Amino acid sequence: MAFVLSETVWLYAVYASIGILVGLGRSPVSWAVCLAMYSASLYLSRGIGLFKVNSFVEYLIQMVGGVVLAYFLVGISNVPDGTDFSKTWIVGIKEWNFDQGEPVLCVILAFVMSAISWMRGGFSGAADSPMETLMFSFRIGIMVLALTVTVDMFHPAELHLKMLMLLFFASSLGGMAIGRIMPARGTSMSGSKWAQVIAAVVVAVVSLGALFSALGHSFLFYISRPIITVLSWVGTVIIYVIIFPIAYLAEFIIKGLRWLIGEPTVREEPQILPSEMGLGDSLQQLMKEAEDKGPSIFA
Known part of the structure; x- marks a missing residue:
């Protein structure tokens, strides 16, 4: 069943x-x-x-x-x-x-x-x-x-x-628990606690699921806000500690290769940009723009 x-x-x-x-x-x-x-x-x-x-x-x-x-x-x-x-x-x-x-x-x-x-x-x-x-x-x-x-x-x-999801977990966990924990045939049932263990596990899972379903989206969002804040902090640390150094290192390597290889003898007149920024400076500028506009992957 x-x-x-x-x-x-x-x-x-x-x-x-x-x-x-x-x-x-x-x-x-x-x-x-x-x-x-x-x-x-x-x-x-x-x-x-x-x-x-x-x-x-x-x-x-x-x-x-x-x-x-x-x-x-x-x-x-x-x-x-x-x-x-x-x-x-x-x-x-x-x-x-x-x-x-x-x-x-x-x-x-x-x-x-x-x-x-x-x-x-x-x-x-x-x-x-x-x-x-x-x-x-x-x-x-x-x-x-x-x-x-x-x-x-x-x-x-x-x-x-x-509600059907709660029924799914209750029936599945109950069936698997009975199949795994139930004593073998011919074993004495006196003093066995397997039925109580199964009932406790199933009731605990279903009760938690029903509780979170009844609380609604606003309460779950309130609980998840600290987790989201911590994840945003971790993401910021990763960007400044890992991404930025890699960007500056790549920029340094590219400039070194250009210095060793040299510029081509015949080339078109390069377009002069108002300001030239490296990879690291571009990422920092992107971070500042993201903070001004609102929530994003960077802020």
């Missing part, structure tokens, strides 16, 4: 980002639909594996089940408010009115995403090592959520990725 929850969260995050990119303003399928398709495919593939059936029959059952379930779930989740759901809902999709995006595009993407969730669940159900699969999914989910949660923060659409 931990694997199902963690995987469906980052799959839904990808679907929501695609929906925003194509102009729908939301995910073509809800997280509940993604969870239903994924879990149904996973448990169906494992259930069929218990019976000795032909491979063709197994694939046929999975395909028919996925098509039927996707048809009803896509219709239920995408029918506009005020429109009654019927078994022939797909006939009237051109008459639907969405606030954003085209209904036909939304339905097509919803079927594609439902099919991906169904196939992903089937592949996960056939996995021999669920613990390694969960760890691999956790690594992918962290990278995906790092991008999609940022999109959710700055986009006006409410994708509910912050």
